[in-house]
Amino acid sequence: LAAQKPSIPKGTRDFTPEEMVRRHYIFDTIRSVFTRFGYLPIETPAMENLSSLLGKYGEEGDKLLFRILNSGDFLAGLPPIDQTTAGFREWLPHVAEKGLRYDLTVPFARFVVQHQHELTFPFRRYQIQPVWRADRPQKGRYREFFQCDADVIGSRSLLNETELLQIIGMVFAHLGLRVEVRLNNRKLLAGIAEIIGHPDRLTDITVAIDKLDKSTPEKVAEELIQRGIPAADVEKLQPILMLEGDTRAKLETLSTLLATSETGMKGIEELTTLFDYLDEAGLPCPALLDIKLARGLNYYTGTIVEVKALDAAMGSICGGGRYDDLTGIFGLPGMSGVGISFGADRIYDVMMELNLFPPAIHSSTRVLFANFGREEERFCLHLATQLRQAGIAAEIYPDAAKIKKQMEYADRREIPYVVLIGQDEMTSGQLTLKNMKTGEQTRVSAGELENLVSC
């Protein structure tokens, strides 16, 4: 039997120790901030019943779900299906009942309904787990990737939005990543569609507005006319497309333009309150109104959030928003929630690009005991145990290999100290301690060792 050339499914990744240490650094930072704001951890299974997942992410989302083949004879009891004419779509519901989770929001909604009697509301939860999407893999887009979500459910207060934005501010401050927070409100967008007389064309209008970045107000107007909105109505959009000034100025202009839309004015009121809160809380990063922001339009009902890194060309590295009826689909109506999701993989890529990982997180072992043979090992066993009990990472080289090989091992592992204990050292009780960075060797007593090698 020829040996297999090992590989992993496309779009998935192994993480080496160097990568893991950096990933832990990101996850630990996010987790510690979540905890400071009183968010509680939960985890849900990798597999959900497909009935919980299907229809929650649109038609495109359904196609991107990874489905798990039923165990055992998955064809048992199936009526004969003509393979050539019926096609695979007819088979799908029969051969797979479970799927891998696609995000952490739908499992969270399912969790809240299922455990509602054990939970205290408002319920703040965080969840850091991988999700899977059968998307076409490309640079920065994976089929298995990690989300770090925080949500509050059971309160409509904009203090929750404020808190989540404070979390965003603190996380990126701790990571040393300069970011900008952009905010919008779904009600504001609905108000815009209303005042030009086309509340049903919200999606077309926001798609067009979204192109303002790379286009001109004239071209955007042209596109809307092509999409069938009368020129006279598109004309009404001009002042909104031309909106200028800082956030407060924009909100003031909008409150005149949207005066006749109740929904639009509600959106402005919410945004104004939120920016007031943010001023009072003293956010450590800039936050501004961006009416082009329309992410998750089918989903969010109030605040919409997106975070961009200021020093790297990368899309959104964190985002979120408010949804007024997250758990209704699972039988618990009227629960308003607001949440954010950190994209750990993109944050990782940006931090690598900007060289932001502290060098100190790199190596894990502090001390290597060189191995000179059976008798010397006994000495090392005791000393290594003492160091480990004091919380210092220590290894004994497992074989009495040539000292050159052992030193190369220490070098490649970037272990800062090597302890050499041979016959001389055993007789005198004075160990030889080698500093691998300076090359300096000193004789030290066993008692001094711990202090000399600790960080």
Add this chain to the structure above:
Amino acid sequence: LAAQKPSIPKGTRDFTPEEMVRRHYIFDTIRSVFTRFGYLPIETPAMENLSSLLGKYGEEGDKLLFRILNSGDFLAGLPPIDQTTAGFREWLPHVAEKGLRYDLTVPFARFVVQHQHELTFPFRRYQIQPVWRADRPQKGRYREFFQCDADVIGSRSLLNETELLQIIGMVFAHLGLRVEVRLNNRKLLAGIAEIIGHPDRLTDITVAIDKLDKSTPEKVAEELIQRGIPAADVEKLQPILMLEGDTRAKLETLSTLLATSETGMKGIEELTTLFDYLDEAGLPCPALLDIKLARGLNYYTGTIVEVKALDAAMGSICGGGRYDDLTGIFGLPGMSGVGISFGADRIYDVMMELNLFPPAIHSSTRVLFANFGREEERFCLHLATQLRQAGIAAEIYPDAAKIKKQMEYADRREIPYVVLIGQDEMTSGQLTLKNMKTGEQTRVSAGELENLVSC
């Protein structure tokens, strides 16, 4: 559309915050000990190519793999198969190319071969991730569960076994769980089969020996005769079945009994060296020879380890062993490895049963700021930010709800301190701090708060 009653696939679990905090406690303890011994973290994808998994866990294992349906039209290009006669087994290889990982050892072997040029050997890695098995769910057996593995690859030294047993000792000492380590060696078992003249019947012999716990030497002998081993040969097994005394005495007796088996004597030599090492290292838990131990017989080639809790009736909570050619199947022959795996879910169950989780890990939020309205919130925002920056978990109740409701929330969340800031407090600058355990209320300045509420 009727709302779905939410549920999760059988054999899987949600983890509530109370459970998560305890699970983190176990994982963090294990991780911190792994790190002190120089083990490095890796992670591998949840999905592996089925070609990497199939045939690695025996026929039964293949059946227990969760398979992922190919994306898109999984029937495309398949020759017509008569559904009724061909059966599902013929379909399997065509409709699914990927499967969920079944353990962490095979993915580790695949990882080592794939990344061999980036790694420094001997390579010590740890890995804490879920695995999936389509096993029949029952009490204590789940379809998704976590393994915490540590392995060393690229060294035959028994110092590695010693180190892994020291890890076991330190982990359970830190968790406060009294355990006993049982050791055996596959070569010893092979020697036993050899000296009674049936090296090819190793499995039958170990299965019979394994029953000694619940049976008598006579009945075990009878069973072996029924399985077709001549009575005269079974007779030769008697002294081994009757083996008595402590570990050293047993090893001495065995070295006489197995004197004619080179393999058997090699096993005794390895065990003797290992027990010498353990004496020198000073293991914090008892370790003894158990010749009945035969776990993973098809797999291990040397040392076999099993750990049992002393104060609870639970199977093995940790186990492992040495395999001489782990990576051969992936094209890298001659790499000896030894590893252990902690069963986090069983450890959790035992610790719950014995009430071993420290109460201090329970609550996460230290301080709740009660909410009396818009003006008061401003005050709270500042103070909460100060506490969080000092690393103290703080929440502001998001709505100006009735104070009774807010207090109930603090009670149910077991938050130890509530800060009350109303008109009085804002005017005087003296906050009201309520200790929720004693019910005591004191007036304190904003500056004193941090010290009073920190742990």
